[in-house]
Amino acid sequence: MxxxxxxxxxxxxxxxxxxxxxxxxxxxxxxxxxxxxxxxxxxxxxxxxxxxxxxxxxxxxxxxxxxxxxxxxxxxxxxxxxxxxxxxxxxxxxxxxxxxxxxxxxxxxxxxxxxxxxxxxxxxxxxxxxxxxxxxxxxxxxxxxxxxxxxxxxxxxxxxxxxxxxxxxxxxxxxxxxxxxxxxxxxxxxxxxxxxxxxxxxxxxxxxxxxxxxxxxxxxxxxxxxxxxxxxxxxxxxxxxxxxxxxxxxxxxxxxxxxxxxxxxxxxxxxxxxxxxLQVTESVSWMIANKHGDVEESSGYNGFDGGSKLSKVDNIREKRINSFKMKYKNEISEADMNFIISHLQDILLKSYPTKEDKKKMKQIRSELRDKLVVINNDKIKKDIFALVYRPVSEMYIPIPESRKFHDNNPNFFGKDVGTFKKGTKKLALDKDERTFELEFLPSGNVITVYINQDDGKSIQSINKQGILGEWILRGVFQLNEYEPLTGERLNELGINAVRLMKFNNDSRRIGLEFIWIDTENPPKDAIGWVSHF
Incomplete structure (x- = not known):
């Protein structure tokens, strides 16, 4: 060098x-x-x-x-x-x-x-x-x-x-x-x-x-x-x-x-x-895991782990299960096929409205995953995972205590981006009006993102969600496909937080970097649970 x-x-x-x-x-x-x-x-x-x-x-x-x-x-x-x-x-x-x-x-x-x-x-x-x-x-x-x-x-x-x-x-x-x-x-x-x-x-x-x-x-x-x-x-x-x-x-x-x-x-x-x-004029940082050291399940960085997004209209799910059965009926034993179909029906055809229900669904899905390890057929595994999981690289960046942050900083992401329709959790501006360019430091990559979901709790990619997830999950956090991000993995890599930065050059995008926060001595720009210490 x-x-x-x-x-x-x-x-x-x-x-x-x-x-x-x-x-x-x-x-x-x-x-x-x-x-x-x-x-x-x-x-x-x-x-x-x-x-x-x-x-x-x-x-x-x-x-x-x-x-x-x-x-x-x-x-x-x-x-x-x-x-x-x-x-x-x-x-x-x-x-x-x-x-x-x-x-x-x-x-x-x-x-x-x-x-x-x-x-x-x-x-x-x-x-x-x-x-x-x-x-x-x-x-x-x-x-x-x-x-x-x-x-x-x-x-x-x-x-x-x-x-x-x-x-x-x-x-x-x-x-x-x-x-x-x-x-x-x-x-x-x-x-x-x-x-x-x-x-x-x-x-x-x-x-x-x-x-x-x-x-x-x-x-x-x-x-x-x-x-x-x-x-x-x-x-x-x-x-x-x-x-x-x-x-x-x-x-x-x-x-x-x-x-x-x-x-x-x-x-x-x-x-x-x-x-x-360039000078940083505003910044905000927060922990990726919660105060118990756990990373949120089924959303944010672990979005793939949520329930299937497969449509329920017109018996789509039943048809996909039957299609799988016909495709692989001659490749595995009748006992293994019955086990798979039974678990697919439980996962895809039943409702799991509460957190406890979702835990039961994940337990059933875990049993199915264990069976696939024994069967050891990559094509079958790929098709089943596509049915019971969300896209493997689906993710968004969650903002902690997002409503409080937006109320205190309504213009951080752009003029009035952090404002809400009166008496609701819905963002006031249309999607196109709450988009901005996010620059990942130190790579310099730029991606168009927007603030989304109730209380404006997520930063999501407009059209590169899979690319973003593939890079962050597989590259930055060194995770295998369908492997959840955990507090233990954050500690192993020495990355436990996110920082967003605005610069004195108004034309520059908002910068994002993955950092480490000492929870016993958090930075002044910290928000979320670590800021209360």
Whole structure:
């Protein structure tokens, strides 16, 4: 990536970072020598990670990525065919392993500590690291495979977010780490620019390297032939060896300034050259799951899971059941056919008006699904699923406490879009008057959507609902067909919320991004249940 970036922008980025680091000596500590003379210690150049991230975004036009559990900080569009996901990091050139991910919720839910507790017990009994590593290899491998699965799913999800839903095969998305590595105290002040690939873990080539130490046998290292990883059980953290000196692609000299006040007095001359760019003027964010951690069933992101939309007029459903029976009567046993027809009749011909009734319907549908697994006929499965489920990629984006939001922000989606017919839950404007363009960040994909349903609770696609659902459900959330989105899956991927943004440029669309919200410290723009904390 670094070699492909604009040389003038790289020079501006270098200037920002080295100018910031040039203040480092002004904060150096003074010590007393034996002769009581004050001696100023040399210090390492200071690289502030937040400033680094902001400088990278503003210089290269990158977009910030507010997603937890990955090291992706920004996304960068190089051209129409090349996009990058960038993990921005800073650490000393002589530093060791660096944290790259955390799996706290998944490790607890899946019992990783229990597995590694067995490894610790084995090590205590054997009392020899080599013997213990050999005995614990299957335990370490089990956890390493779980780590690899989650990490790879997160990487795939993030790549889909930047690639977008209408990307052709010509769009290439690469993930890289961009790191700044300052020299240490006593060395010539330099900042080394490093870059290394952000690879998925190669599951087929995982090799367990053993525990980090006999007495820390719940922590272990493994490699996939590309990177060396270390997992620390206490905080469920994954570390990686960056091979710091091997990844250097550029080196900047830092000239310290002694008078910080003079620097600050002239700072405005330097930053005035930077374009302020687009500014977010309004934003709103909300959790995808409810306060119990569950994602709504049968609607929203799980719209496919609702009852069949097959028409009931003119005995359409009965005719479709009979048509299925005639089509496959010679392909499966009479007992299996009777089981299927009985369940289809229960699902399609009976009414399920209440929530409890719908639970019964889903139980019957689950029994039918289990039977199809045993029958193992893809054509039959496809035809039956088309009867008993809604379209597999059907979905909309639900707005929590939508009536309250629209009443407080009637013009957020456009003039009077959030207004209602007096005394009703019905939106006042016609469909065409409550449409707008939604831009998905960071991919830049744009889709025409509208506010719909009672209380204006949904954001729905006008004519690309299937494409949108396919991308979000299969790509972003890495779900199989007919697999519901759950709170557990959100935790695994580190995506639990949505943010909408309006910009200072009135002609720009409303932006949408998938983010992570810390429920104990929600952002100021949060609505829904998390805003009440």
């Amino acid at each position: 670094w070699s492909e970036l604009d040389v003038h922008k790289k020079e501006k980025y270098r200037s920002l970072m080295t100018n910031f680091a040039s203040l480092s000596e002004a904060f150096s500590q003074k010590v007393e020598s034996e002769k009581t003379l004050e001696i100023s210690e040399s210090v390492a150049p200071i690289v502030n990670s937040k400033f680094q991230e902001t400088a990278f975004q503003r210089t290269f036009g990158a977009i910030g990525e507010d997603i937890a559990n990955t090291s992706y900080d920004v996304s960068l569009k190089n051209d129409e065919t090349q996009k990058y996901l960038v993990g921005i990091k800073s650490f000393g050139i002589h530093s060791g392993d660096q944290k790259i991910a955390q799996f706290k919720a998944s490790s607890v839910a899946d019992g990783w500590s229990i597995i590694l507790g067995k490894a610790k017990s084995n090590a205590e009994i054997l009392g020899d690291k080599n013997l213990a590593d050999k005995e614990n290899e299957p335990l370490y491998r089990e956890v390493a495979m779980k780590i690899a699965k989650l990490r790879n799913e997160r990487i795939a999800s993030s790549k889909e977010l930047i690639k977008g839903f209408d990307a052709s095969d010509t769009v290439n998305v690469e993930a890289v780490y961009h790191v700044l590595m300052p020299s240490r105290k006593g060395e010539s002040p330099q900042i080394h620019v490093g870059e290394t690939d952000y690879f998925p873990i190669d599951v087929e080539n995982i090799e367990i390297l053993g525990s980090t130490a006999l007495r820390n046998s719940a922590n272990f290292k493994f490699t996939d032939g590309k990177h060396i990883y270390k997992y620390a059980d206490a905080d469920s953290q994954l570390f990686m060896n960056f091979h710091n000196k091997e990844i250097i692609v550029d080196t900047w000299q830092v000239e310290y300034v002694a008078d910080a006040f003079s620097y600050f007095e002239n700072l405005d001359k330097e930053i005035s050259e930077l374009s302020t760019g």
